[in-house]
Amino acid sequence: MSSQPEARIVDLHIRTIGGHVLSLQLPEDAAPLRELFAAFANRQQAGGGLVQLPLDGGRTACTIAIDNVVSITSTPPVLLDLQPQPQPQPAPEPVDVEPPTLRKAEHVVIDDFLGVDENRDMLAFALRDRDRFKAGTVEGKAHEARRNSVILDFGRFEHANLIANRLLIWFPLIARSLGEPLFPLKQVEAQLTASNDGDFYGSHLDNGADESDGRAIACVYYFFDEPKPFTGGALRLYDSIERGGQRSRAESFHEIEPVNNRLVAFRSRTYHELMPTRCPSKKFEDSRFAVTSWLHRSATPLPDATFGWGHFRCGKVAPALT
Amino acid sequence: MIFTVFVAPPNPEGDWRAQLLEYSWRRLRQPGELIRLAPLRKSETAPTHRRARVVATRSWNPHPYTEDNYAGYETPAALLEWLFTERIEGTILLLDLRSVLQKAIDEEARPGLARACVWPDPPSGEGPFGLNDDLRFLESYCVNRQLPIAPVRPPLLIHSSDLRKIAARWLELTSIIRHGYRDMYGKCQDADRVAYAIAAAEYRVGHETTELDLGTDAASGDAPILGYSTPVESSRGEIVWDEQVYEPWGEAFPENARPGAGRDFLALLNELATRVQAGTELDVTRPLRRPGVREARVLDDMHLEVPGTSEPVLLNPSAAAIWELCDGTRTLGQIVRELQERFDATAETLSSAVEATTQELEHAGALELEDLLT
Structure with missing residues (x-):
């Protein structure tokens, strides 16, 4: 019988424009953690947006504009996958399916x-x-x-x-x-x-x-x-x-x-x-x-x-x- | 296989001559196939025949590139198109439209050597090919002007492979001669004959001259073909019949003609004219069912299964009524008369229907049309 390993806690320090730093902790498998890094990585393509982060065990939420984020310091390090997120494509034109x-x-x-x-x-x-x-x-x-x-x-x-x-x-x-x-x-x-x-x-x-x-x-x-x-x-x-x-x-x-x-x-x-x-x-x-x-x-x-x-x-x- | 071929445009003059030639071919039971090459101008429709297969070709009169009006373009142009389209192999008996058969021909031509009649008065001289000086311009268009040429004229018995070789050059040279030749009478009226002789020489088709035909002025003769371009005369030298003024199917008077080929020709013409006038042409054809053809009825339609074919022949009620009368005892004329008693239709309508249906059934392999002409 095996058991799942317990998720580690990641310490985050988010530096925003003007030098402000927001510090918080999130489990490494938390969805907001993935959303934060995904939004940060794709802010050029996505054109910014808001990310909401849980504070105080979820009793409080902090919403930040991702465009204002300058850097994120994480301990342990969070590996950032720099592949751009797939962007929604325009609907394809109807293709002529006439056989050759x-x-x-x-x-x-x-x-x-x-x-x-x-x-x-x-x-x-x-x-x-x-x-x-x-x-x-x-x-x-x-x-x-x-x-x-x-x-x-x-x-x-x-x-x-x-x-x-x-x-x-x-x-x-x-x-x-x-x-x-x-x-x-x-x-x-x-x-x-x-x-x-x-x-x-x-x-x-x-x-x-x-x-x-x-x-x-x-x-x-x-x-x-x-x-x-x-x-x-x-x-x-x-x-x-x-x-x-x-x-x-x-x-x-x-x-x-x-x-x-x-x-x-x-x-x-x-x-x-x-x-x-x-x-x-x-x-x-x-x-x-x-x-x-x-x-x-x-x-x-x-x-x-x-x-x-x-x-x-x-x-x-x-x-x-x- | 002998292909008896003639060229006839679809006009009243071409049609009656074609019908007469066809009649003579049927009467003799000439072996092989009879083919009418019909040069069509735009909007013209192909004629129909009882026995001859009609091959529609493009008309080259007037010439499409020079606009020259000359009937001599039609024969090489029609032959070129036919032999290019159909890869037939065999002997071609090429007939002038103003001729009839009076004796069956069963002799085949061998490749490289044709048989034709002598052209008695070609434009001979010191020019190229031994032609006269008016044709000296041909030196610009012919590589070897020293070739001996055969002064011949149709009818012509030639192998299809030879005719296939020379037809394009024949047509080309005809236009070159028509373009380059001028004499006191204008353009060369024999351009097609001169062109044929040169083209044959250039492609190394030899000729054996022979008496293939005779004219209506001949007292007697054994030639298989009879040409009627010259008037028929009486014993006193009076013209009793002339193809230039003949109105089909008026009565000809063979008894007025001098004994010989002219009288024989008029007798043949009269025979056909009488049948056409009396509407008894259909009485000389008897449809016979081919062995092994099986019938099946589905509702109002009849299907015929023909041995050797995969698709059944579907007959509508009218065609089925005709098929049922094709029992080998009746001629086409008798079938028409029987149908007249059953249906409210004119003899003309029924004749057309019976002819068309029986021809289609013959083509489909269900019937054989026996010729009762002797």
Whole structure:
């Protein structure tokens, strides 16, 4: 059988503004003792207040304004827990409890995109203009995010028109397949990249940065020598999770193998990644080449803008295509 | 599998030609599927057919990017959309809308080699692809201008994988030629044919030329397809029928035509016109219940259990009344007449209901519609 130890008596000397000292004794387990120290510790947050202390065995009470207390001397010492008391929180806003939705990475694959000679001519262009390729960079990111070579201003070459013009024929079907209402075009932006041994491009969004606003659909056209002189280099398209109007990358994905003369189209807001390319010869001509064309959406119709070879007006949406 | 395909916009002219082509296809029991590609403009609705499957596509006439009015855009645009949407594999028999079948075709096309008719008068010359100088501007748009091209025209027997490859380029080149070509007559009226020939060459689709069709002026012939774009003449050379002025379903007079393909065509046209006028078209179709279909009644509704499907087919009382008469002994026309005796409804209303219901039941796998045309 055990018994509870008797509570000790604590001698208190409370010094207030002006030098006054109030002395009293309280059992160490007395509620007023805890209230006194709690109020003293939290007077900044609580904004002061009154504490009532029993005197003379409880027959008298002394009420003090805690703001006026300068110090408290206790024997034995009372350990002060300086953790702030939990403050009443404002009522939480109603939270949207809509469950997250998994959005599959919609994409379109078009094989035999160009004619046989057109496809070969793309490769000839890339090899002839190899000095134009520069190391690819990602603005504001470390070089670990991307490694490949790129002609950023590929759009000014006629080979870009070759692809863009054909792409515009496909545009209504691609948009419909991606569930994207047809939109007036502002621009068809094009880059040509070469991926050789160890090259990659980490997971990213094409329209994530401010200057990329307007990119709506990305179209990657692959061309390279045959038989395929490299392995890897697949395009990985990540599904996304939508919750409360926010979109984030899911862990699930779909990978598309690079096939010569193949075009892959997907929405620019799709997280995607270029998987590492393995090219044993390390020769530039054995690279995996790809033209990425972005179809930019125009906020307002541009009826006079021309695209491709120059006689397609796609800055407005024809009624037949709506 | 042979897909007999034609492109016909939903207008009176397209509709009667489509109906005639469909009739000839049914009459011959042409193997495979009949498909009408129907380019629709905004607010237009897809037409319906007895046997042809209608695939609605977007109209490219006028061209959505150039506003050029040219009917030649419709065929490559419709084919592109159809072959992109449906991943069919097989032989495509592409017919001109102004043609009918007069002999069934069972020969399949192999990938890489199409069969087509000779285009007798292509714009030949010293320009790119051996075309005339008016087409020299194509050098700016074509990588290899030395390719030999096949001067061919529809009808065309081609593998779906080949047509899938070339359709976009065909459509693109048609617009390029229409944009770049100017002669004393204006824009190139054969732009679609020139474009097809170049696109096929660029994608290495070869052609074997063959007599797939004949015209109404042919005295005789064994070709499976008959084109009626030229007027039918009498033995004295007078025009006795002209598709440009024909009002469907007026009477044609085959006996006035010179013996040969023209007379045969008018006889076929008359056969269909007579059926349409007499309202006896439904008498050449007999619905047969498929084996294993089981019936169950729940209150006023009837359910059909079709072997191989998980969902029962629910029939309302009207559909159930039609189903009960589909016992293999009656034609659709006889069913309509029997229903007329039971219900207070016009023959037209009942015909529509019977046709629609039996087609749905065929689609659901509960019925087979036997064609009694011979």
